[in-house]
Structure formats: structure tokens, C-alpha cells
Amino acid sequence: MVLCTFLTLLQFLFEFIMSGKNERTFIMIKPDGVQRGLVGKIVQRFEEKGFKLVAMKMVWAEEDLLKKHYADLSSKPFFPGLVKYMSSGPVVPMVWEGLNAVKTGRFMLGETNPKDSAPGTIRGDYCIEVGRNIIHGSDSVESATKEINLWFPDKKKDVVDWASWAEKWIYE
Numbered sequence: 001m002v003l004c005t006f007l008t009l010l011q012f013l014f015e016f017i018m019s020g021k022n023e024r025t026f027i028m029i030k031p032d033g034v035q036r037g038l039v040g041k042i043v044q045r046f047e048e049k050g051f052k053l054v055a056m057k058m059v060w061a062e063e064d065l066l067k068k069h070y071a072d073l074s075s076k077p078f079f080p081g082l083v084k085y086m087s088s089g090p091v092v093p094m095v096w097e098g099l100n101a102v103k104t105g106r107f108m109l110g111e112t113n114p115k116d117s118a119p120g121t122i123r124g125d126y127c128i129e130v131g132r133n134i135i136h137g138s139d140s141v142e143s144a145t146k147e148i149n150l151w152f153p154d155k156k157k158d159v160v161d162w163a164s165w166a167e168k169w170i171y172e
Contacts, residue, residue, distance in 0.1 A: 009054045015130070021098060021099045021171055022097055022098075022099065023097065023099065023100060023101045023102060023103060023141065023144075024054065024095050024097050024144055024145075024148060025095070025096050025097075025102040025105045025137060025138045025144045026093065026094070026095060026136075026137070026138045026144045026147035026148050027046070027093075027094045027095075027096055027105055027109075027135065027136070027138075027153065028041075028091055028094065028135065028136040028137075028151070029042055029091060029092040029094075029134065029138040030085075030086060030091055030132075030133070030134050030135060031085065031086065031088050031090065031091060032132045032133075032134050033092075033126075033135055034058070034089060034090050034092060035089055036126070036134070038134060039092050039128060041126075042122060042134075042135065043056075043094075043132040045108060046094075046096050046105070046108070047048030049098075049104070049108065050094065050098060050166070050170040051096040051098040051101060051104075051105075052162075052164050052167075053074070053094060053095075053096060053097075054094035054095045054096070054097050054100060054159050054160050054162070055148075055158055055159040055160065056091070056092065056093070056095075057093060057152075057158075058090050058091070058092050059091060059093065060087070060089070060090050060091075061083075061086060061091055062087065062099040063083055063087050064080045065151075066083045066087055067083055068148065068150055069150055069151075070083065070086075081131075093151040095148050095152060095159055098170075099171065100139075101144075102140060102141050102143075102144050104140050106137050106138075107121070107135045108121060108122060108137075109122050109123055109135055110122055110123035110124045110127075111123065112130060112133060113130040113133070114127035114128055114129065114130065114133055115128075115130075122134070122135055123135065146148050
């Protein structure tokens with residue numbers, strides 16, 4: 001009994017210490033990014049940064065899923081066009097894990113409007129117009145959780161928990 005309690009406490013402490021390193025974010029390459037053949041380059045940027053890929057798939061998203069995903073924008077005049085565009089071709093939703101994954105991921109993407117994005121960011125390097133900004137990234141941990149649950153509903157099957165040998169070379 002004492003050993004079980006001790007092991008439970010150790011597991012809790014380990015998870016608490018590692019929790020910052022296990023933050024997850026949702027990143028999705030939009031139809032224009034897929035059509036332009038940028039999937040590999042985008043994945044490479046996240047891997048080179050040190051994030052760990054724990055889920056990825058290619059899907060042709062249905063409008064119902066996209067309406068749920070972009071529900072917070074449903075009152076905007078561009079919403080119908082956004083849903084139509086996002087359902088016009090395949091997308092690549094992904095889950096990335098690492099320290100400050102949400103905030104750093106958003107920084108790596110650049111501003112929503114590519115004209116405001118710095119060179120070196122994904123949108124700064126590959127985009128010109130806001131309507132073709134090639135990538136979506138969660139804007140908060142809460143949004144990431146919601147989006148991950150929406151696009152990868154079966155956690156046991158869709159999201160892979162694995163240990164990377166590189167973590168000791170990325171984190172102190």
C-alpha cells in the first residue's frame with residue numbers, strides 16, 4: 001500500500017515537472033499549403049525547432065467539421081467563404097508537443113495577414129494574401145485542447161504518446 005502511494009506520488013511529480021514540456025498545440029496546413037507542396041517544409045520547421053509530432057493525418061474536411069472548428073468566426077462576413085475554401089481540398093491537421101508549444105507555434109506561423117508577417121516565419125516566407133495564408137495554429141492552450149479533440153477524437157488511436165531520444169538534447 002505504501003509503495004503504491006509512493007509510486008503514485010512519484011508519477012504525479014514527474015507529470016507536474018514535465019507538464020510544461022508536454023504542452024500540445026494544434027497546427028493545420030490548409031488546402032493552399034497542401035496544393036503548393038509545403039507540408040514537408042512546414043513539418044521540418046517544427047521538428048527542427050525541437051517539437052515532437054504526436055498526431056498527423058491528411059483529410060478532406062467536411063463542412064460540418066469546419067463549421068465547428070471555426071465556430072468563433074461564424075458571425076463574420078467571410079465565414080461562408082472560409083468554410084467553402086477550407087473544404088475545397090485536403091488539409092493536414094497535426095498535434096505538436098513541447099515547451100510553450102502554443103505560443104511558439106503561433107510565433108513560427110507569423111501574423112494572420114502575411115503582409116504583417118516577418119521574414120523567417122512560415123507566412124512571412126510562403127504567403128502573400130490573408131485568404132491564402134496556408135496554415136492554422138491554436139491561439140491558446142484551451143483552443144488547442146478543443147481543436148485536438150475535434151480533429152483527433154479517439155485519443156488512444158489518433159494521438160501517440162512516445163518518448164523521443166532527442167528530448168535530453170532539447171531540454172535541460
